[in-house]
Amino acid sequence: MPYRAPVSDFTFLMENVVGYGDVSATEKFSEASDDLAQAILGEAGRMCDDVLAPLNRDGDLIPAKLENGVVRTSPGFDKGYQAICEGGWISMSADPKYGGMGLPMTITTAVNDMMSGACLSLQLNPLMTQGQIEALEHHASDTLKELYLPKLMSGEWCGTMNLTEPAAGSDVGALRSKAEPNGDGTFAVSGQKIFISWGDNDFTENVCHLVLARLPDGVPGTKGISLFLVPKFIPDEDGNPGKRNSLKVVSLEHKMGLHGSPTAVMEFDGATGWLVGPEHGGMAAMFTMMNNARLGVAVQGIGTGEGAYQHALAYAQERKQGRSPIEGGTGTIFDHADVRRMLATMKSELFAARSIALACAVAIDLGNATGDKDWSARAAFLTPIAKAFGTEIGMRVSEMGVQVHGGMGFIEETGAAQYSRDVRVTAIYEGTNGIQSMDLVGRKLMDGGEAACALLDEVAAQAEAARGQHPVMTEAVWNATEALREATEWMVNQTDMNDRFAGSVPFLLAFGRVLGAHYHLKAAMAEEGDGTRTRLARFYITRLLPDHAGHLAHATAGADALYALGLDDLGA
Numbered sequence: 001m002p003y004r005a006p007v008s009d010f011t012f013l014m015e016n017v018v019g020y021g022d023v024s025a026t027e028k029f030s031e032a033s034d035d036l037a038q039a040i041l042g043e044a045g046r047m048c049d050d051v052l053a054p055l056n057r058d059g060d061l062i063p064a065k066l067e068n069g070v071v072r073t074s075p076g077f078d079k080g081y082q083a084i085c086e087g088g089w090i091s092m093s094a095d096p097k098y099g100g101m102g103l104p105m106t107i108t109t110a111v112n113d114m115m116s117g118a119c120l121s122l123q124l125n126p127l128m129t130q131g132q133i134e135a136l137e138h139h140a141s142d143t144l145k146e147l148y149l150p151k152l153m154s155g156e157w158c159g160t161m162n163l164t165e166p167a168a169g170s171d172v173g174a175l176r177s178k179a180e181p182n183g184d185g186t187f188a189v190s191g192q193k194i195f196i197s198w199g200d201n202d203f204t205e206n207v208c209h210l211v212l213a214r215l216p217d218g219v220p221g222t223k224g225i226s227l228f229l230v231p232k233f234i235p236d237e238d239g240n241p242g243k244r245n246s247l248k249v250v251s252l253e254h255k256m257g258l259h260g261s262p263t264a265v266m267e268f269d270g271a272t273g274w275l276v277g278p279e280h281g282g283m284a285a286m287f288t289m290m291n292n293a294r295l296g297v298a299v300q301g302i303g304t305g306e307g308a309y310q311h312a313l314a315y316a317q318e319r320k321q322g323r324s325p326i327e328g329g330t331g332t333i334f335d336h337a338d339v340r341r342m343l344a345t346m347k348s349e350l351f352a353a354r355s356i357a358l359a360c361a362v363a364i365d366l367g368n369a370t371g372d373k374d375w376s377a378r379a380a381f382l383t384p385i386a387k388a389f390g391t392e393i394g395m396r397v398s399e400m401g402v403q404v405h406g407g408m409g410f411i412e413e414t415g416a417a418q419y420s421r422d423v424r425v426t427a428i429y430e431g432t433n434g435i436q437s438m439d440l441v442g443r444k445l446m447d448g449g450e451a452a453c454a455l456l457d458e459v460a461a462q463a464e465a466a467r468g469q470h471p472v473m474t475e476a477v478w479n480a481t482e483a484l485r486e487a488t489e490w491m492v493n494q495t496d497m498n499d500r501f502a503g504s505v506p507f508l509l510a511f512g513r514v515l516g517a518h519y520h521l522k523a524a525m526a527e528e529g530d531g532t533r534t535r536l537a538r539f540y541i542t543r544l545l546p547d548h549a550g551h552l553a554h555a556t557a558g559a560d561a562l563y564a565l566g567l568d569d570l571g572a
Helices: 007-016 020-024 034-061 077-086 105-139 142-154 282-318 337-370 373-410 416-427 433-441 450-465 471-493 497-502 504-527 532-544 547-555
Strands: 065-067 070-072 157-162 178-181 187-197 206-214 225-231 233-235 241-244 247-252 263-276
Touching: 007 020, 007 034, 007 105, 007 337, 007 504, 020 034, 020 337, 034 077, 034 105, 034 416, 065 247, 077 105, 105 142, 105 157, 105 187, 105 206, 105 225, 105 263, 105 282, 105 337, 105 416, 142 157, 142 206, 157 187, 157 282, 187 206, 187 225, 206 263, 206 282, 225 233, 225 282, 282 337, 282 373, 282 416, 337 373, 337 504, 337 532, 373 416, 373 433, 373 450, 373 504, 433 497, 433 504, 450 471, 450 504, 471 504, 471 532, 471 547, 497 504, 504 532, 504 547
Parallel strands: 157 206, 178 206
Antiparallel strands: 065 070, 178 187, 187 263, 206 225, 225 263, 233 241, 247 263
């Protein structure tokens, strides 16, 4: 079964669950009506089905490679990228002043989800460019904006993010890359960066690197870091690629998955760069790009999980094994209870995670459109949940897809394992899921839990509204919400941050579980009957929501028991 973009799911979610109507009702996004959104999603879905999805397998089997200093990409990726550019899918939410469409982030998020399900390795390229566009829109000089943004938005040029170094991973402040003023407004950037997604390619005219480096007077740590735009080719007077800059791809990593996406070790040797944002203000500028990318990575996980689910569902409908335990069954493994459990888990988990990601995008749009700080706070709070929960679900669903295939899932020819290998990195890059959870219980609770409790109030109110229609599911959601509220209060009251950090991951997962149940319940209410959405909600709320209790017990246990286990206990 070939991949098919789940356009109908996005339409249902936007119309009934995540409140997209509030976005299109604003003056800023008044032209992005439900009808226009549906038309855009339909067109993007066809591109994903017909152009990108057929490239996915070749990207895995015929990886990108480095030949004599030139990156050669997987077969057909050039044509796939061209289709992305021609559709305008890179610049959907970008500023129309420079060639963007100015569409809501909600639509961009949905399209990124579909492109990820079709071909994650290729989708990672425009995702990086989208993040760079947003960073430049917010922090670059007008001169840089006018030169670079139109090219990035059209896809003629693409962008990368250069943070990590061999001795500076999550601890970005330990970087050694340096930048020396050239005396003409430019800087000579030197250093080595690793794990650079799409560090180079053979189908764009230029590759524009955003590079973190330290100026001579930069203090140690993150406060002394600046951000520089360092192009592969220095633009000439007409804004076209000119002289080759002093940078190169040293090597490409041999990875567990994402073989079609070249992950480069980059060397900058006095390369000419331009300052983005103020001196020593690099982290603020880079975080603009990273926050954009974190929502994008959330739907990379979800989209890949969607591909794995569709693959597993097709196999389950074809594979005959054992006697059917039900009368009038299909005669395939789809009839078996455990296979049915896995498929129901996969589908309901994807719905929950996708709802959270789209709700985060809606909050971003409403914050941008209205200037309401409450919406911006909602978006900031949901971002780490969307990223970590979405990628955890992507991994779980993709691994479960292998299990549905049984022994054939372990055989590469079926293609089931590729989804599991490809999606694994999404829980690691753009801030590991552990870092996302620490951000959630740290920075995101610095308001005393105000944003968290406002969200929980909304969930509780929705549950009360559903009580007459779905009393059993309502009671479960309401009780889980109150348990999560108590755990949130516990977190807020912990002055020792390590007590928070010790339970941060299970706390985030519990939040994801409860929000997932909330959105499933909203879907059931919108259906007004006992149809597919209601049956799926009942499965999730009765069978998966109870996980929250175990997560919360872990979340509020504190750090003492962890540190009571020393090297003698955990060593060999």
